Amino acid sequence: MPATMLEDGVPLQRPMLLPQARGPVSEAVLSALRGAPVALPEAVGAGLAASAGILDDEDVQLALFLLYEQHYGGLAEVDEDLEWDATLLAARAAIETAFEAALRAAVPMPGRPEPTSPAVAAALFALTGRDDGPSLSRYVAKNATLQQLREFLVQRSLYTLKEADPHSWAIPRLSATAKAALVEIQADEYGGGRPQRMHSAIFAGTMRSVGLDDAYGAYLDLLPAPTIAAMNTMSLFGLHRRLRGAIVGHLAAFEMTSSVPNRLYGNGFRRHGFDERTTWYFDEHVEADAVHEQIAAHDLAGALVASEPSLLDDVLFGAAACLFVEGRVGAHMLTAWNEDRSSLRGPLP
Amino acid sequence: MPELPPVTVTACPNGPILVRGDFELRTPDGRVVAQHRRTVALCRCGKSTIKPWCDGTHKIIGFVTEPEPPAG
Numbered sequence: 001m002p003a004t005m006l007e008d009g010v011p012l013q014r015p016m017l018l019p020q021a022r023g024p025v026s027e028a029v030l031s032a033l034r035g036a037p038v039a040l041p042e043a044v045g046a047g048l049a050a051s052a053g054i055l056d057d058e059d060v061q062l063a064l065f066l067l068y069e070q071h072y073g074g075l076a077e078v079d080e081d082l083e084w085d086a087t088l089l090a091a092r093a094a095i096e097t098a099f100e101a102a103l104r105a106a107v108p109m110p111g112r113p114e115p116t117s118p119a120v121a122a123a124l125f126a127l128t129g130r131d132d133g134p135s136l137s138r139y140v141a142k143n144a145t146l147q148q149l150r151e152f153l154v155q156r157s158l159y160t161l162k163e164a165d166p167h168s169w170a171i172p173r174l175s176a177t178a179k180a181a182l183v184e185i186q187a188d189e190y191g192g193g194r195p196q197r198m199h200s201a202i203f204a205g206t207m208r209s210v211g212l213d214d215a216y217g218a219y220l221d222l223l224p225a226p227t228i229a230a231m232n233t234m235s236l237f238g239l240h241r242r243l244r245g246a247i248v249g250h251l252a253a254f255e256m257t258s259s260v261p262n263r264l265y266g267n268g269f270r271r272h273g274f275d276e277r278t279t280w281y282f283d284e285h286v287e288a289d290a291v292h293e294q295i296a297a298h299d300l301a302g303a304l305v306a307s308e309p310s311l312l313d314d315v316l317f318g319a320a321a322c323l324f325v326e327g328r329v330g331a332h333m334l335t336a337w338n339e340d341r342s343s344l345r346g347p348l349p
Numbered sequence: 350m351p352e353l354p355p356v357t358v359t360a361c362p363n364g365p366i367l368v369r370g371d372f373e374l375r376t377p378d379g380r381v382v383a384q385h386r387r388t389v390a391l392c393r394c395g396k397s398t399i400k401p402w403c404d405g406t407h408k409i410i411g412f413v414t415e416p417e418p419p420a421g
């Protein structure tokens with residue numbers, strides 16, 4: 001189902017269509033969302049107990065994603081009152097507790113700088129500047145086939161078609177310099193008042209230019225657990241005031257690892273003969289994120305820690321978690337492509 | 350209301366110069382450089398591929414603006 005267009009070519013985000021279940025937990029969540037009677041706490045409890053590893057659990061990650069999506073663009077044919085349904089919120093909380101614990105156990109924490117703005121900014125640049133082995137962006141620039149480029153866009157679409165939204169949750173939870181910095185970044189992400197320049201809209205144009213559907217969630221059934229887990233990490237951090245340090249750290253790390261890779265992504269599409277209609281998104285990010293990373297490091301993360309030193313560890317955790325979960329998505333794609341397989345769960349139409 | 354400067358220029362350690370406010374960037378012959386966002390980052394390492402804007406290349410080349418802290 002193609003997204004509905006405004007007259008100026010900017011897609012309107014519609015509630016996404018419900019995906020297929022991947023196991024008992026997502027099945028139970030889908031039933032509850034449809035209003036069917038279901039023993040949700042039992043299904044979630046049993047699913048978590050049986051999970052071999054929540055970060056790669058297709059069923060549990062999809063269930064959590066659906067519970068979160070109620071707070072974003074919504075789900076088609078689901079009663080909007082269910083956004084604040086106590087049973088669904090309890091299910092979300094149970095999965096979140098296990099998910100956050102798994103992230104805290106798995107994410108390697110960097111050394112702790114002084115809780116001053118310059119020291120925090122320097123620590124974040126050092127953390128994000130470390131070269132972490134095989135690079136998805138270099139592969140995309142030099143080796144990716146056309147089919148792999150399309151896959152890459154599909155992998156990115158879960159976040160990028162609502163780019164910036166998870167971090168916007170933090171705005172009312174910050175104050176002073178950090179709040180102004182976050183709004184300054186987000187205003188640019190949302191196009192500075194021009195919907196055509198909204199990053200999610202530019203990305204939708206990129207998808208359409210290679211024949212992909214830009215409706216939110218159109219390819220969700222094809223997306224593997226690591227990709228959904230990376231999206232869920234942002235929602236987890238963004239939707240809890242307690243984790244405002246982590247969502248700020250996440251955004252800083254995201255911006256700091258963006259300009260250079262985006263130049264390489266653009267090169268991959270140029271190598272296949274695509275023009276600015278396709279590469280605008282990447283070219284825009286080379287320039288925008290070189291600005292955003294400075295604001296995010298100094299005025300957002302640095303200023304937040306300077307005003308609330310107790311958030312230092314969570315800012316570092318959020319940044320390290322961003323690198324960790326995004327790195328797993330990249331590794332998943334590179335492993336599949338190096339083995340001549342698709343990184344998706346099924347063939348791309 | 351306190352007087353605020355119309356433009357602020359911030360030198361980022363080991364990175365670009367951020368310019369915020371009401372300003373116009375011009376070429377030597379006076380043409381206005383098209384600006385895509387309110388706050389911009391001007392390259393000062395000299396190696397950006399999109400000059401005058403920064404593109405993050407300063408990080409790849411290890412551009413350093415501050416003196417190294419004394420050893421020990």
Ligand code: FES
Nearest residue numbers: 392393394403407
């Ligand atoms: S200062 Fe950033 S590329 Fe030159």
